[in-house]
Amino acid sequence: MQLVSVDRIRRAEKLLEGVVRRTPMEHARDLEKSHGGPVSLKCENLQRTGSFKIRGAYTRLHALSEEERARGVVAASAGNHAQGVALAASLLGIKATVFMPERAPLPKLAATKAYGAEVHLHGAVLEEALAEAVAFGERTGAVFIHPFDHPDIIAGQGTVGLEIVEQLPEVATVLVSTGGGGLVGGVASAVKALRPGVRLVGVQAEAAAAFPPSLAAGEPVRLANMQTMADGIAVGRPGPLTFAHVSELVDDVVTVSEEGLSRAVLNCLERRKLVVEPAGAAAVAALLEHPGAFEPPVVAVLSGGNVDPLLLLQIIQHGMTAAGRYLYLRLCVPDRPGSLAGVLTRVSELGANVIDIEHSRIAGRLAIGEVEIALKLETRGPAHCEEVTEELQRAGYTVNA
Template sequence: MTQTENDPAVTPPGEGLSVTLDDVRAARELLDGVIVHTPLEHSRALGRRMNATVHLKCENLQRAGSFKVRGAYVRMSRLSDEEKARGVVAASAGNHAQGVALAAKKLGISATIYMPRGVALPKLAATRDHGADVVLHGSNVDEALAEAQRQSEETGAVFIHPFNSTDVVAGQGTIGLEILDEEPEVDTVIMGIGGGGLLAGNAVALKQEAARRGRRLRIIGVQAENAAAYPPSLAADALVPLKGVRTIADGIAVGQPGEIPFEIIKELVDEVVTVSEDAIAEALIFLMERSKMVVEPAGAVGVAALMEGKLEALGIEAENIVAVLSGGNIDPMLMLKVIQRGLSAADRFLTVKLMLKDRPGELAMISRIVSETDANVIGVDHTRIGGELSMGDVALVINMETKGAEHSSLVLNSLRAEGYEPMVLN
């Protein structure tokens, strides 16, 4: 993909779509003074991995912790006075809830947000702190969504969809204009996909504004492999619902694309790739350690795709990349689990189980071996009770911090050299 300035062969793509560059520009005017112009941070560490220039668009630092307030505010600001008086209703387990609640507060509109029972307490508290009335309903977002739509029909409150709205799509696309203003030479932009509002809006903004400037660039969408509704839908050229969506990236755990974003994405987006749960966890750790960024799993999938070599697998030779960190609202309890999983995926966390004879000195022997390998023991479980244990045996489970795959192998080989049979549990 060449990028020749003022190349007459570059024509505006996506003509006739439901959202245009003018719509995104109008949304940017509405958002002036409402949102934060989030920074574009240079990541030297990621750039060395990619052999390219890499920047991070830090929407995790946006008001309410994610990009969602952009689209919610644009949609709600365009309601008539009569609609505003009726109030709004929405459903979400996190970011959309907070975006709607904050936008409603700014616009003086009453908001009722349906959230599933068991929603993370920080997200529940944040939504209420923005002034919304929160109703806990159902065991998942789909059940909360159905109840929110029912209440909208019954009460007349305006339902604010998280992604299937032209106003929402245009609002999310304002990120792309900010990227091009700060990094006009970008050739590849990569970001996550749930229902598709974020990707669709930015595809319009980036592709059409770049074409206006006589340039071309690539747009790459990323889904968690256990919640990837777009690849089969794009292949079938129809909305294909998924069953059993389950991922740590709850912000993009959507079982079916939105109709409006789907039409834009199939026209303008170059590639959609998927990443593993381990890759997401490892990316989250990388961002915390190397970029000092607290990012939720859904916000880290673009970085996960870069780290997992997805561009190379597609044969893409990118020189100037922007990855969008779409949100930073992570539940501390989930963070603990993700950190452990990320460390394990990077071979920096090792859990082994050993069967020992119940006699003096065995535990001291294990401690000596581990100590000599310079592994850091952070937890030990020692038990004499269990169906797998014979009389006179004990089971020992050790959690250790290691320095990588080579170091983990050293620990295991050292135990084996002394006659033990360690079973790796992580």
């Protein structure tokens, strides 16, 4: 199978002048110590539509013939590809219809409609929306715009790789959030052609990682199920073309946990003031979970920043817990006046902040004359959690984490 060439990617880059933004590269000094050298973030979360997807979508739609444009286009997406297709179609004067899963994030749904696309909600997962989009195209003649498995899509996404090499010529490792493989395949095609020694690493959520079993089998393999907060990279099966790019050009595919994803979102928000969705933060999660595994200088691509505010609140809490910033404790204390005040005074002296408290006399494991106090505390990190727990135990309290 013929791979997308760097010349084709360069043509896409020229086409995209004035359409997409040349996104900035941000230093991540807090991550440099664990990797022994410079770490930079390629901020595609600051791209038009909030992700890299406009690059491939515009390249694909621009290549349509006049007859194809007149028929309109149809796409399916959890959100980012939908927005890319909707904006590209609007810029090119093409009617766009988009199918999204029924539980698609509301901001992505609203943005897709705002760009002018006709949106239909269908199915519980992306694969069901994809099937309906294909069927719609067959019924109406609308051209189906695949989210990743097409040469024009890969060429457009590959322009991210050209920018990385131009912005950081000495790059040694590039980490790319990976779902269907269009972005990592395009970036690999560009970077490997210009810097063959650069190591390309795809990053997938371990709860939705189709590439590792596919690479092991030597062909695309469908996952039986997926359950991840990173909806943007939750793709159950690679495409034939993206699989060929990854198998030939990408050096490794690593996975990251849900806790790692939430920690990465929190890291970007807290340390860099960047809003990044879980799928877009997967490369940062790899840096956090695999210290020292990647040769510097490292570039991690932040592939998208479209996240539902309500989900962001949950992710922040999840990330705080995963980072050891929250501590949950249950203490058994004598049931007498002043016991609760004594616990809270000691917690205050230890520098922990009480977020929530529950006082119960009817927990099943309590003896007569005992009361259980459940505390949710904000701490300064894992070491502080250990200090608080140990000091409460030394003070004579029975502590259950």
